Amino acid sequence: MKEIEKKMNGEIKRLTNQTFKFDERVGEGWFSAVYFLKTVDIVSEALPDNVVTMQFFQKSDAVLCGTDEVIALIQTFAKNPDQLEIYSLEDGDRISPFETVMTITGPYQYFGFLEGIIDGILARRTSVATNVYNVVKAARISGKQKPVIFMGDRDDHFTQQSGDGYSAYIGGATAQATHAMNEWWGKKGMGTMPHALIQMFNGDIVEASKAYANRFPEDDLIALVDYNNDVITDSLKVAREFGEELIGVRVDTSRTLIDKYFLRNQHVMGNFDPRGVNPELIFALRKALDEEGFFHVKIMVSGGFTEERIQHFEELTVPVDMYGVGSSLLTITTGFTGDNVLLNGKPEAKEGRRYHPNPRLQKVEYEF
Secondary structure: OHHHHHHHOOOOOOOOOOOOOOOHHHHHOOOOOHHHHHHHHHHHHHOOOOEEEEEEEOOOOEEOOOHHHHHHHHHHHOOOHHHOEEEEOOOOOEEOOOOOOEEEEEEHHHHHHHHHHHHHHHHHHHHHHHHHHHHHHHOOOOOOOOOEEEOHHHOOOHHHHHHHHHHHHHHOOOEEOOOHHHHHHOOOOOOOOOHHHHHHOOOOHHHHHHHHHHHOOOOOEEEEOOOOOOHHHHHHHHHHHHHHHEEEEEEOOOOOOEOHHHHHOHHHOOOOOOEOOOHHHHHHHHHHHHHOOOOOOEEEEEOOOOHHHHHHHHHOOOOOOEEEEOHHHHOOOOOOEEEEEEEOOEEOOOOOOOOOOOOOOEEOOOOO
């Protein structure tokens, strides 16, 4: 925990293997492609004195993440890691297509079997960081930065939460849904109420909110208001009950449903899709809250939001105060490649690849 806090305060540059919980079988080659393992065996016997430089790159404009994890992996599982020379960019650096983000120099048999694992770490971490960065950027088009809550707990295997949460933090997410997502950067998960809580109170949003406020009085009260598919009615109910105590309402209407507001007021229907969380519904909700003096109540939206959808909302100046985003942030959009480009200090690489020096790289020189 102290290590994370120091990184956040700029006191140290990188996380170390104290942070990561690696599977010990990495060192046995369990997660390495078999052809890498066979190559290590051959080189160890036939060419043990050869020194290679392996460089890593990708093909997009992106936000780099995963370098600390990769360096810790090398230091933990490579043979004789103290004899390897590593140069690297840092987590959070903006990177360009084909830019070298890391080089490793040393005998191939010491670290070559980790190549695919390194590619995979950089690919996932950078993809999530970049996806979050783009969503956060979209959420400030209207001129004010809106908080983005990372809600990806149900969209992938739970074992990915810590790394994904850290990547989301690097990308600029405001908060995360689970404690695990915050583990690497030293915070706690945040959340209000799910539909399950309201269901336990027979769909009564006021009673559910009372129970929440009584049990967690230190929390900001944000009521989930789409359970009955009548967000304006239920938002006004909780606002009238709690007044200034109500910090916000969250709208999470299914994309297959049309809110009852439109069914009661069919004259407002027009050339728009009335399903799910749509701009017209949020404009109507803001208007209804303001007409009763609840100007302080913030509106959070969630449910299938993507960079493009947020950008659309912001361009229309929809009165959203916070976005909750999940599955769209976990798409693997960035793939990394590791290439051996130097052999004993001289250029030697497969056709079409060559050594690309990068003056931005920093030598890794600290103790583990």
